[in-house]
Amino acid sequence: MIKHLRSAADLDADTATLILDTAAEMAALSGREVKKLPALRGRTVVNLFYEDSTRTRISFEAAAKRLSADVINFSAKGSSVSKGESLKDTALTLQAMGADAVVIRHSASGAPHRLANWVEGSVVNAGDGTHEHPTQALLDAYTMRSRLGRLDGLKVAIVGDVLHSRVARSNILLLSTLGARVTVVGPPTLIPLDLTDKAQVSYDLDAVLPDSDVVMMLRVQTERMQDSYFPSAREYSRRYGLDVPRLRKLPEHAIVMHPGPMNRGMEIAPEVADSPRSTIVEQVANGVSVRMAVLYLLLGGK
Amino acid sequence: MAYLLKGVSILGASPTDLYIADGVISDKPVDGAEVIDAAGLVALPGLVDVHTHLREPGREDAETVDTGSRAAALGGYTAVCAMANTSPVADTAGVVEQVWRLGREAGLVDVQPIGAVTVGLAGKQMAELGAMATSAANVRIFSDDGFCVADPKLMRRALEYVKAFDGVIAQHAEEPRLTEGAQMHEGEVSTRLGLTGWPAVAEEAIIARDVLLAEHVGSRLHVCHVSTAGSVEVLRQAKARGVRVTAEVTPHHLLLTDELAAGYDPVFKVNPPLRTRKDVEALRRALLDGVIDVVATDHAPHAVQDKECEWSYARPGMLGLETALPIVLSVFGPQWDLIADRMSIAPARIAGLDGHGGDLTKAGTPANLTLVDPSVQRVVDPAELASRSRNTPYAGMTLPGRIVATFLRGEATVLDGKAVK
Numbered sequence: 052m053i054k055h056l057r058s059a060a061d062l063d064a065d066t067a068t069l070i071l072d073t074a075a076e077m078a079a080l081s082g083r084e085v086k087k088l089p090a091l092r093g094r095t096v097v098n099l100f101y102e103d104s105t106r107t108r109i110s111f112e113a114a115a116k117r118l119s120a121d122v123i124n125f126s127a128k129g130s131s132v133s134k135g136e137s138l139k140d141t142a143l144t145l146q147a148m149g150a151d152a153v154v155i156r157h158s159a160s161g162a163p164h165r166l167a168n169w170v171e172g173s174v175v176n177a178g179d180g181t182h183e184h185p186t187q188a189l190l191d192a193y194t195m196r197s198r199l200g201r202l203d204g205l206k207v208a209i210v211g212d213v214l215h216s217r218v219a220r221s222n223i224l225l226l227s228t229l230g231a232r233v234t235v236v237g238p239p240t241l242i243p244l245d246l247t248d249k250a251q252v253s254y255d256l257d258a259v260l261p262d263s264d265v266v267m268m269l270r271v272q273t274e275r276m277q278d279s280y281f282p283s284a285r286e287y288s289r290r291y292g293l294d295v296p297r298l299r300k301l302p303e304h305a306i307v308m309h310p311g312p313m314n315r316g317m318e319i320a321p322e323v324a325d326s327p328r329s330t331i332v333e334q335v336a337n338g339v340s341v342r343m344a345v346l347y348l349l350l351g352g353k
Numbered sequence: 354m355a356y357l358l359k360g361v362s363i364l365g366a367s368p369t370d371l372y373i374a375d376g377v378i379s380d381k382p383v384d385g386a387e388v389i390d391a392a393g394l395v396a397l398p399g400l401v402d403v404h405t406h407l408r409e410p411g412r413e414d415a416e417t418v419d420t421g422s423r424a425a426a427l428g429g430y431t432a433v434c435a436m437a438n439t440s441p442v443a444d445t446a447g448v449v450e451q452v453w454r455l456g457r458e459a460g461l462v463d464v465q466p467i468g469a470v471t472v473g474l475a476g477k478q479m480a481e482l483g484a485m486a487t488s489a490a491n492v493r494i495f496s497d498d499g500f501c502v503a504d505p506k507l508m509r510r511a512l513e514y515v516k517a518f519d520g521v522i523a524q525h526a527e528e529p530r531l532t533e534g535a536q537m538h539e540g541e542v543s544t545r546l547g548l549t550g551w552p553a554v555a556e557e558a559i560i561a562r563d564v565l566l567a568e569h570v571g572s573r574l575h576v577c578h579v580s581t582a583g584s585v586e587v588l589r590q591a592k593a594r595g596v597r598v599t600a601e602v603t604p605h606h607l608l609l610t611d612e613l614a615a616g617y618d619p620v621f622k623v624n625p626p627l628r629t630r631k632d633v634e635a636l637r638r639a640l641l642d643g644v645i646d647v648v649a650t651d652h653a654p655h656a657v658q659d660k661e662c663e664w665s666y667a668r669p670g671m672l673g674l675e676t677a678l679p680i681v682l683s684v685f686g687p688q689w690d691l692i693a694d695r696m697s698i699a700p701a702r703i704a705g706l707d708g709h710g711g712d713l714t715k716a717g718t719p720a721n722l723t724l725v726d727p728s729v730q731r732v733v734d735p736a737e738l739a740s741r742s743r744n745t746p747y748a749g750m751t752l753p754g755r756i757v758a759t760f761l762r763g764e765a766t767v768l769d770g771k772a773v774k
């Protein structure tokens with residue numbers, strides 16, 4: 052088993068599949084009355100969050116607690132480089148506390164890589180800057196597999212601000228490892244110039260939809276408008292938003308995903324978000340099972 | 354003190370005896386000269402760096418004029434041009450004179466201050482360039498390095514203004530609107546790493562603009578740390594048209610690529626950023642064919658806490674003085690005439706440093722020179738560096754060449770590979 056989960060690139064197909072299979076077992080167990088498993092009793096998991104993300108933190112916290120681990124929440128929000136403790140000093144503190152795993156959320160890309168140099172335990176990336184969010188990609192893959200029965204050969208459209216999206220980066224890597232075919236869709240300003248050959252690029256959402264099994268809508272921040280990535284929220288929404296007429300262009304079996312939090316009315320219409328094809332609520336539930344599997348396997352739980 | 358360098362090879366020529374007396378090269382034997390066995394050693398005119406950050410005043414925890422001078426001498430340098438982005442900024446006669454005086458006191462290399470182009474490097478108002486030029490520091494190169502003089506009108510005026518005292522503007526070419534938040538070269542690696550890209554065009558657009566401005570007003574322009582293949586082409590065309598432009602390349606841009614960012618170790622973070630293999634190859638060719646005139650270190654010491662952190666929080670820059678010659682040797686091999694020109698003669702000419710980059714075969718040439726043993730391979734150990742900082746990207750690398758001795762106006766600053774003070 053790998054020691055750290057810093058990037059979806061840390062996962063080969065066998066390891067990723069093992070995590071998804073383990074997550075399915077975790078989900079089955081969580082469905083029973085006794086929700087706690089003794090697997091990580093006596094082990095310490097630290098949630099080190101430099102960015103506000105209640106949903107991700109709660110998901111990891113629930114996952115660790117269901118495995119009976121001791122959880123320490125270390126909110127370092129608001130600490131900047133000039134003020135407060137450096138990441139390295141914090142790492143040494145966590146080391147002294149005997150952290151077996153550190154789950155880190157940070158606004159700087161690569162912070163989990165830096166942290167892994169300074170702690171002995173496992174490092175799990177819970178989102179770093181505009182780099183990656185590998186457990187999100189795992190839960191997305193898990194959700195696709197549960198709904199559609201497979202990943203190999205699935206056609207997945209990832210739509211929106213790919214340039215700034217850690218979700219997109221991790222999904223492209225993981226899905227291509229697992230045999231899915233990814234197309235990223237968005238305005239050219241929000242698609243990196245040198246995107247990996249692991250994904251196709253399209254600027255035309257309407258052309259991509261009829262041939263997609265999964266359409267994953269990314270959150271688009273309206274501040275991007277000020278930076279001239281697109282002229283207005285209205286134009287963005289018209290060209291790249293998933294509304295009801297566009298939903299009808301999808302094949303009947305296709306599903307709609309969103310990593311949250313959503314901008315209803317911007318990248319996704321409320322009727323679409325709430326439609327039976329939407330997996331948005333399931334994604335949240337699956338997140339706990341997948342994170343249980345990740346912690347369990349990284350820490351070699353018995 | 355007089356010296357006899359016995360059996361030395363001047364620029365790779367057959368062994369000869371070289372006498373140093375009264376601060377100059379002598380063509381006759383000198384009585385009582387200290388004999389240095391220089392068999393197998395190559396004499397080069399003392400190296401000249403047109404781009405050094407000595408950090409004093411302001412960041413003496415990272416480097417001082419004294420420690421930086423020692424690093425320079427150990428690297429074979431006899432003169433360094435100290436960049437103006439200190440605190441306070443070297444934008445007045447007072448500050449440049451202070452740096453110049455500290456250099457004299459250290460006495461290991463000639464420290465030639467560079468003056469800021471604009472007050473506080475803020476890019477708004479021209480600094481008192483004339484006062485710095487006529488100060489004791491005798492400033493000839495002006496640069497806002499660290500920042501680009503982005504305002505085209507201000508750049509035009511600065512280029513024109515310094516004609517009165519044969520000055521030159523050294524531009525840090527970076528269109529700031531195209532590099533907001535930039536962390537590394539924009540390309541496949543930056544996309545993979547999720548780090549904001551610094552596009553090559555942000556450098557090329559400014560160089561293209563500035564060569565046109567220099568051409569229009571008939572002024573000299575110097576381009577700092579050229580880093581892209583596209584910039585080389587812009588410079589090649591400008592030089593072919595006769596524009597008075599010179600350019601430098603750093604040792605790190607001649608050797609390292611953006612792939613090194615993959616582990617997020619900020620020791621590889623530098624501005625302009627490490628580019629691609631294709632850029633490295635274009636820069637090497639440009640240095641060979643003279644489109645790029647000089648190698649300059651952009652020696653940029655940083656305190657440990659400014660590098661031992663997240664990539665995007667780290668300061669850009671790397672050490673260079675003690676490894677520049679070994680890097681150039683490793684890239685180009687023992688092409689001594691080329692090395693002497695690009696690392697001593699041409700930079701001395703650009704900086705207007707008379708007495709440096711002289712002809713060592715001529716009697717009366719000021720004895721500014723360095724002796725290199727090209728047969729030695731050394732592993733770079735950050736702990737051994739004389740710089741106060743440790744941010745070398747070459748740690749653990751084996752590089753050719755050892756600086757055995759350096760002489761500044763006939764006085765040894767380095768002997769047996771050690772600084773004399």
Ligand SMILES: [Zn+2]
Pocket residue numbers: 498499500525577578624625
């Ligand atoms: Zn610069």
